[in-house]
Each structure stands twice: as C-alpha cells, then as structure tokens.
Amino acid sequence: MVSRLEEASDIPCIEIEHLQMTFDHRHVLDDINLVINQGEFIGLIGANGAGKSTLLKIILGLIKPTKGTVKLLGKPLKIRQGLIGYVPQKLFIAADTPLRGRDFVSLGFDGNQWGIPLSNKVKTKKVDAILQDVGATDFGNQAIGTLSGGEQQRLLIAQALLANPKILVLDEPLSNLDIKNAYEIVQLIARISKAKNITVILVAHDSNPLLDVMSRVLYLADGKAIIGKVKEVFQTEVLSRLYGYKVEVLNINNRILVMGDDNVSLNPPQENEVDYR
Numbered sequence: 001m002v003s004r005l006e007e008a009s010d011i012p013c014i015e016i017e018h019l020q021m022t023f024d025h026r027h028v029l030d031d032i033n034l035v036i037n038q039g040e041f042i043g044l045i046g047a048n049g050a051g052k053s054t055l056l057k058i059i060l061g062l063i064k065p066t067k068g069t070v071k072l073l074g075k076p077l078k079i080r081q082g083l084i085g086y087v088p089q090k091l092f093i094a095a096d097t098p099l100r101g102r103d104f105v106s107l108g109f110d111g112n113q114w115g116i117p118l119s120n121k122v123k124t125k126k127v128d129a130i131l132q133d134v135g136a137t138d139f140g141n142q143a144i145g146t147l148s149g150g151e152q153q154r155l156l157i158a159q160a161l162l163a164n165p166k167i168l169v170l171d172e173p174l175s176n177l178d179i180k181n182a183y184e185i186v187q188l189i190a191r192i193s194k195a196k197n198i199t200v201i202l203v204a205h206d207s208n209p210l211l212d213v214m215s216r217v218l219y220l221a222d223g224k225a226i227i228g229k230v231k232e233v234f235q236t237e238v239l240s241r242l243y244g245y246k247v248e249v250l251n252i253n254n255r256i257l258v259m260g261d262d263n264v265s266l267n268p269p270q271e272n273e274v275d276y277r
Contacts, residue, residue, distance in 0.1 A: 011037070011038055012035050012036070012037060012038075012071070012073075012074065013036050013037055013038040013039075013040070013072070013073060013166065013167060013199040014034075014035070014036040014059065014070070014071070014072060014167065014199065014201075015035055015036075015069075015070070015071040015074075016032055016033060016034050016035075016068065016069070016070050016071075017033055017068055018031055018032075018033060018067060018069070019031070019032040019033070019055075019058070019065050019067070019068035019069075019070065020032075020065060020066050020067040020068055021051070021054050021058065021063075021065050021066050021223075022066045027223050028051050028054045028223050029051045029054055029055060029058075029065070030222075030223040030224055031068075032055070032068070032225050034218065034225065034227050036199060036201070037199070037215075038073075038166070038197060038199055039193065039194070039197045039198070039199060039215075040199055040200070040215040040216060041189075041190060041193050041199075041200045041202070041210075041213050041214050041215045042199070042200060042201045042202070042214065042215065042216055042217070042218050042227075043202055043204060043207055043210040043214040043216075043217045043218065044056070044201055044202065044203045044204070044218045044220070045204055045205070045206075045207045045217055045218070045219050045220070046205075046219060046220035046221055047205065047221070048205075049222075050220040050221050050222065050223070051220045051222075051223045051225075052203050052220055053171075053203075055220070056169060056171060056201075056203060058070060058077075059077075059084070059169065059201070060084060060086060060169060061077055061078065072084070072166075072167065073166060082163050082164070082165065083165060083166050083167055084165050084166075084167045084168075084169055085160030085161055085162075085163065085165035085167070085168045085169070085198075086160055086169050086170075086171075087153075087156045087157055087160045087168070087169070087170040087171065087173055088156065088171055089171045089172045089175060089176070090149070090152075090175075090176050091144070091152045091153075091155070091156055093144055093145045093152075094145050095143075095145040095146055096143075096145060097143065097144065097145045098143065099143065099144050099145075100140065100141050100142065100143060100144065101131075101136060101139055101140045101141070101142055101143075101144045101147065101151075101155050102131060102140040102141060103144075104144050104155055104159065105127050105130065105131065105136075105140070105155055105158045105159045105162060106123060106127050106162075107159060108158075108159040108160065108161075108162035108163060109123060109163075126162065127140075127158075127162070130158045130161055130162055131158055133158070133161070133192060134154045134155075134157050134158045134161070134188060134192070135154060135188065136151065136154045136158060139151055148181075149176050149177055149181065150177055150178075150181035150184065150185065153173055153177065153181075153185055154185070154188070156173075157170075157173075157185075157188070157189065157192075161192065161196075161198075164196075165198065166198065166199060167198065167199045167200075167201070168189070168192075168193070168198050168200050168201070169200075169201045169203075170189070170200070170201070170202045171203050172203050172205070173185060173189075174186070174204055174206075174209055175204075175205070179209075182209050183209060186202075186209050186210060186213055187213070189202065189213075190213035201218075207230075207234075207256055208255050208256060211230060211254075211256070214230060216228055216229055216230075217229075217230055217233050217234070219233050219239070219242065221239075221242045221243045222243070222244065224242055225242075226238065226239075226242055230256075234249050234251075234256050234258070235249055236248055236249045239258060243260060245260060246260065247259060247260035248260070
C-alpha cells in the first residue's frame, strides 16, 4: 500500500500500479502505487526486510511480481534494453586481478550495443569521456583491485553510465564508504543526474547523506510505502502510520533520526489515510 504525497507533474519515467509480491503467504510488497518522473533523484529508504531489495529486483526485471504492473517510459518492463544502468553495492575483486579500471568500465559495452559494433577508437573515446565525468581519469589505468572503495564505486557508476541509460539504480552504494567519500559520491551522482536528465533510484539505510539532493524520498516499511518530499515524509505522524506503531522523527543539527518503540502499537494505516495532495 502506498499513500501518494505528491502528484507527478512530468512525463512518467517509472509507473508502478498495484504492485504486490508474496513469499510464503507474506506480502513483502503490498499494493505499491507510485509514479517517478524523468530526472528525479529518488532516495529509497528503509530498514532490512522492508522490501527495498525486492522492489529493486522487480524494477531491474530480475523477478516477476505476484500482481501489478511496472512500466518504464510508458513501455512494459520487459522492454527495458538500455533503459537502466545498475550499480551494485560493492565490487568484489582480488587485489592482484590484472584488470585496469578503464578495462572494467569498457565491459559495459557488452550486451548493450545493437547493429554495427563500435570501433576500438570510438570505444576508447567514450570510456575516456565517462571516466572524466565520474572523476576517475587519474586512476583509470591502475589495477582495479588496488583502488579504494570510493574509487571503485566511481568505476561502477561509470560502467553503468556507458550505455547512456535513462534510469540509474544504485543498491546501497554508500554502505562501505566513509563519510567523506559517501558525500562525494552522492554529489557526483546528483550532478550527473541533473546534467544528463537521468532518473536516479538510490537505495540507502540512512537518508542523511541524500537530504540535499533528493527530489523525493520513497520510504518502505513492512512492504508498505510512502513517496513525497523529505519534509512531508519525515514526520512523526506519517511514519508512525506507515510502521503501524509509534515512532519519533527527530531533527538534530539538520540530521534526521527515526526512533521507534515496537511495543507501542497503532492501528494499521488505511489506503490514502496519509495524503498530502
């Protein structure tokens, strides 16, 4: 179930209607309905078990929902060739792997090109350009296994962008980074999104690194969802109804903290009960 806090105003990039995913008779996702516009930066926030990974896999076409539909730029989800760039949480590669960063990025050409193959000269030029876009030119010729987590994350983003996707999906790209690198990666993604009009869905446990760049936040709890502006979603009453028990939303030095008490139970929220339209 989703309470829509804001109506879409642009041409829809992603449309999800009555989405439900059931595992072992449990609703992992429960009647999700939402519209994401082109060029939006969406922070997908929620604790473990909230349904974030399941929603991500459905959008990526890795699993089929039990019910409901997903459209990308008005087309059925199965027609997604080249529309989505995916950045996994972390790159697992041995330090002694003989693969340069730029060679890793160039792997993004495989499976994404139709018709006449690109020449090596054209490929080299495109890789050079994308390395510059993500600030990875200086270490593009180094062995990828020797690079820092932040440097590897830039290469993962570069590879995902190589096919000029309309949607960039990032699965917790900040979880293994320190505060400085996390901030730099968020700002980098925001700049690229704005410059190329790419829709971003970034999955995170903590919303604070994203507060300055998110167009809207998509908050999941126990398979239910709310989407809206940060100041609309992060309210005690709103999140208490979403969770089904009392939570407190605190703003401390411009950082948001959500604290809950599982023992204080509320009535489950009804559809459209929380609605800022």
